[in-house]
Amino acid sequence: MAKAQEKDRxxxxxPTAITGLHIVPYQIHNSTLLYDVSTGLPRPLVPQTFxxxxxxxxxxxxxxxxxxxxxxxxxxxxxxxLAVAKYQLxxxxxxxxxxxxxxxxxxxxxxxxEINCGPRENWFKEYKPKMAFGQVPCLxxxxxxxxxxxxxxxxxxxxxxxxxxxxxxxxxxxxxxDGVEDLRKTYTMMIxxxxxxxxxxxxxxxxxxxxxxx
Numbered sequence: 001m002a003k004a005q006e007k008d009r010x011x012x013x014x015p016t017a018i019t020g021l022h023i024v025p026y027q028i029h030n031s032t033l034l035y036d037v038s039t040g041l042p043r044p045l046v047p048q049t050f051x052x053x054x055x056x057x058x059x060x061x062x063x064x065x066x067x068x069x070x071x072x073x074x075x076x077x078x079x080x081x082l083a084v085a086k087y088q089l090x091x092x093x094x095x096x097x098x099x100x101x102x103x104x105x106x107x108x109x110x111x112x113x114e115i116n117c118g119p120r121e122n123w124f125k126e127y128k129p130k131m132a133f134g135q136v137p138c139l140x141x142x143x144x145x146x147x148x149x150x151x152x153x154x155x156x157x158x159x160x161x162x163x164x165x166x167x168x169x170x171x172x173x174x175x176x177x178d179g180v181e182d183l184r185k186t187y188t189m190m191i192x193x194x195x196x197x198x199x200x201x202x203x204x205x206x207x208x209x210x211x212x213x214x
Contacts, residue, residue: 002031004047011045051165087112088140090127097149098137104156150177176213183209 005011011034022038023045035042087105091098093116105112117127117136128134132147139145139152146152157163157173164170190198 001044001047001050002028002033004049005034005045008045008047008049011047048165088115089113089137090115090117090140091137092116092118092123096137101137101139101149101152101156104153104162108160108162110156110160150181153177179212 022036023034024037024042025032026035026042034045036045037043087110089098089101089105089112091101091114102114104110117123127136127138130145131138132145135147137149137152138147139155146155154163154174154177164173187202190202
């Protein structure tokens with residue numbers, strides 16, 4: 001880590017930068033590590049190349065981790081080896097707002113159960129009164145019930161180490177997600193209000209809009 005600190009430009013800039021940090025060197029064996037002691041406790045400055053590893057180690061202490069069993073099933077356990085409840089995704093049997101959440105869960109091997117809240121009569125009687133904003137998709141994580149599809153995506157990304165390694169990377173993920181949302185709104189308006197007259201212009205505009213997502 002000492003060598004990585006020496007190569008990390010941000011860490012090397014800390015001693016001369018105007019921050020609230022108090023950076024001091026500590027000699028450990030034959031290496032010198034830089035620590036922040038502004039809180040009264042020595043905290044090592046973690047180089048960017050180590051940040052994901054450190055995050056995953058801390059994350060696994062607090063959150064369940066999923067692993068593939070010999071039967072090809074995903075099993076979620078905490079660090080004590082105790083089985084934990086898997087997520088429940090409550091939505092209709094359509095792609096819609098739930099599809100991106102399904103993709104994230106499936107692509108990352110995250111165990112979940114999908115609950116169909118239809119048909120219409122069942123939705124209005126059993127589910128809608130229980131949902132914040134009267135909306136689905138809803139992700140249930142033990143006693144926590146989350147709605148708003150983009151909020152669910154960000155929650156899962158943060159919890160499973162999929163939100164980048166730095167604030168900058170997380171911000172670019174937000175930018176991409178919001179760009180997709182803008183494109184989705186344009187598509188929805190065209191489909192439901194201006195399909196026949198607007199579809200050709202929408203298709204023609206896609207290359208320009210999608211180039212920002214490559």
